[in-house]
Amino acid sequence: MSATTKRVVAEVTVRPFFTLALAGAACCLAGGAQAANLLTNGGFEEGPALNFGTYYRGPLTPTGWSALPGYTPPDILSSAYVQTGAGFAQLLSAHGGNRYLDTNSASPTGGLYQDISGLTPGSLLTMSFWSGRWAQNSSGTLVASLMDGATVLGSTTVTLPYAPGATSATWTEYVVTAIAPTSGTVRVQFIGASGSTARGAPALDDVSLTAAGAAVPEPQAWALMILGFGLAGSALRGRPTAADA
Numbered sequence: 001m002s003a004t005t006k007r008v009v010a011e012v013t014v015r016p017f018f019t020l021a022l023a024g025a026a027c028c029l030a031g032g033a034q035a036a037n038l039l040t041n042g043g044f045e046e047g048p049a050l051n052f053g054t055y056y057r058g059p060l061t062p063t064g065w066s067a068l069p070g071y072t073p074p075d076i077l078s079s080a081y082v083q084t085g086a087g088f089a090q091l092l093s094a095h096g097g098n099r100y101l102d103t104n105s106a107s108p109t110g111g112l113y114q115d116i117s118g119l120t121p122g123s124l125l126t127m128s129f130w131s132g133r134w135a136q137n138s139s140g141t142l143v144a145s146l147m148d149g150a151t152v153l154g155s156t157t158v159t160l161p162y163a164p165g166a167t168s169a170t171w172t173e174y175v176v177t178a179i180a181p182t183s184g185t186v187r188v189q190f191i192g193a194s195g196s197t198a199r200g201a202p203a204l205d206d207v208s209l210t211a212a213g214a215a216v217p218e219p220q221a222w223a224l225m226i227l228g229f230g231l232a233g234s235a236l237r238g239r240p241t242a243a244d245a
């Protein structure tokens with residue numbers, strides 16, 4: 001057997017180990033980044049208790065959320081809340097669970113936020129939420145933003161034209177991404193504004209914020225990666241060169 005043949009055999013033998021090691025490391029890294037929702041009460045199922053039977057209107061914000069200065073806390077509607085009458089008919093119930101928000105209240109605008117700290121700077125933040133026209137008088141805009149202090153890191157706007165003749169509606173998912181700032185703290189913020197004097201703003205339900213790409217590999221992953229790089233080095237050293245030919 002010539003020297004060149006031996007080297008090729010060795011390389012073929014090593015490659016599967018290298019691939020396996022990298023695959024193992026990738027698997028563990030992905031597993032570590034498996035994303036939990038960092039927000040509290042993103043589905044609005046927790047407090048406060050409904051104070052008008054089928055909905056809540058008052059000074060409190062949903063548990064875990066804070067009132068945005070200058071804005072009133074949005075109304076919390078249950079799926080049992082039903083509007084009737086010309087231009088007011090109900091079109092949606094909760095996207096998840098039994099409660100959702102009308103993002104304004106008795107005033108034309110509503111706002112709330114939640115601050116999340118302890119994020120790894122540079123990690124990829126993904127905020128998703130669901131919105132739609134919960135009733136015929138639900139119109140206007142819902143501005144969803146990821147903020148670092150006064151700086152907007154990412155934002156999207158839901159726009160619903162006033163449509164008193166609407167007979168159906170659907171929930172739509174929206175996504176905002178941003179890179180976690182050096183402060184390690186991001187504010188998830190929503191501002192709803194009614195598009196008509198009939199009030200009613202876009203609905204909001206099932207908000208989530210996840211962070212990815214900043215996970216620290218598990219020791220087992222590092223061991224696999226080191227093994228993989230070592231084997232790769234051996235394979236490269238054994239690779240036939242032009243001089244061998």
Ligand SMILES: [Ca+2]
Pocket residue numbers: 043044045094095096097098099100205206
């Ligand atoms: Ca809900």
